[in-house]
Amino acid sequence: xxxxxxxxxxxxxxxxxxxxxxxxxxxxxxxxxxxxxxxxxxxxxxxxxxxxxxxxxxxxxxxxxxxxxxxxxxxxxxxxxxxxxxxxxxxxxxxxxxxxxxxxxxxxxxxxxxxxxxxxxxxxxxxxxxxxxxxxxxxxxxxxxxxxxxxxxxxxxxxxxxxx
Amino acid sequence: xxxxxxxxxxxxxxxxxxxxxxxxxxxxxxxxxxxxxxxxxxxxxxxxxxxxxxxxxxxxxxxxxxxxxxxxxxxxxxxxxxxxxxxxxxxxxxxxxxxxxxxxxxxxxxxxxxxxxxxxxxxxxxxxxxxxxxxxxxxxxxxxxxxxxxxxxxxxxxxxxxxx
Numbered sequence: 086x087x088x089x090x091x092x093x094x095x096x097x098x099x100x101x102x103x104x105x106x107x108x109x110x111x112x113x114x115x116x117x118x119x120x121x122x123x124x125x126x127x128x129x130x131x132x133x134x135x136x137x138x139x140x141x142x143x144x145x146x147x148x149x150x151x152x153x154x155x156x157x158x159x160x161x162x163x164x165x166x167x168x169x170x171x172x173x174x175x176x177x178x179x180x181x182x183x184x185x186x187x188x189x190x191x192x193x194x195x196x197x198x199x200x201x202x203x204x205x206x207x208x209x210x211x212x213x214x215x216x217x218x219x220x221x222x223x224x225x226x227x228x229x230x231x232x233x234x235x236x237x238x239x240x241x242x243x244x245x246x247x248x249x
Numbered sequence: 250x251x252x253x254x255x256x257x258x259x260x261x262x263x264x265x266x267x268x269x270x271x272x273x274x275x276x277x278x279x280x281x282x283x284x285x286x287x288x289x290x291x292x293x294x295x296x297x298x299x300x301x302x303x304x305x306x307x308x309x310x311x312x313x314x315x316x317x318x319x320x321x322x323x324x325x326x327x328x329x330x331x332x333x334x335x336x337x338x339x340x341x342x343x344x345x346x347x348x349x350x351x352x353x354x355x356x357x358x359x360x361x362x363x364x365x366x367x368x369x370x371x372x373x374x375x376x377x378x379x380x381x382x383x384x385x386x387x388x389x390x391x392x393x394x395x396x397x398x399x400x401x402x403x404x405x406x407x408x409x410x411x412x413x
Contacts, residue, residue, distance in 0.1 A: 091370070091371075097387055098386050098390070101394060102386055102390045104394055104397075106269075106273055106274060107315070108397040152275065206263060207255075209393065210263065210393060210396075213392050213393055213396045214389060214392055218388070220258070221382070221385045222389050223258075223261055227265055229373065229377055231377070233269060233276060234268065
């Protein structure tokens, strides 16, 4: 393999960044588990459905929006279904496809959980950075997503928010 | 809860950043699983040991360096032990504590796996950003780690690399 090793400047940035990538999900998980009996992934699934028309998405679309394999997503949605937060049914326009829809209880759950989650996002990320750094982080993340998510499954999500 | 909602600029940066945080571990995992039969977490555990004196760390120190609970780490180390990459033994200076040591096979594994991993880090992160953006990402990550890791368990790791 002809890969050159990282320079010390590159390595210094990388070890810090990967530290954040490892630690942040645990912090988001802990708060949501404690206050809403949800993992961050559960919350993300519910919040994606809450923003979709009729609170409904195809399972395949939900998988790509949540960066999950269909197997992982099915497992999580089954758990949320048992709790009465989501329901699955065959897509009326394509019987081979399955849709997931947020129930009323699921929508209430997202609404009730959002403030505590936003509080955590503020504490650990938004308020920890200057406004300029947060803008930089958005631009940097955009560049990384072009590599990580070349099919751009998330473009539709991002268009809903103001452009950077 | 008195948390104000995020502004549209803050939300735009957050949804992109959390997209990266969700997608990046899967990309690192896929390459290492395919080429080295390791998860990224396995690799991170092995690489931390490979950089420690005598390739040995207390399990508690290894847990804090890898941002894992002791229960999760024990599970992973047990798996690596079965594969002959790590061995555990009582700490000679404190019999109640357990040490983990990289075996020779474990060290060979890290050395053999590193180039492919670095190649992935280059492709998806380092080479996807300008040098200025990578520096910004290091400074931003430092600020986030002060929140995410206030005990600063990782300070010793970071001091080994050039200062930002």
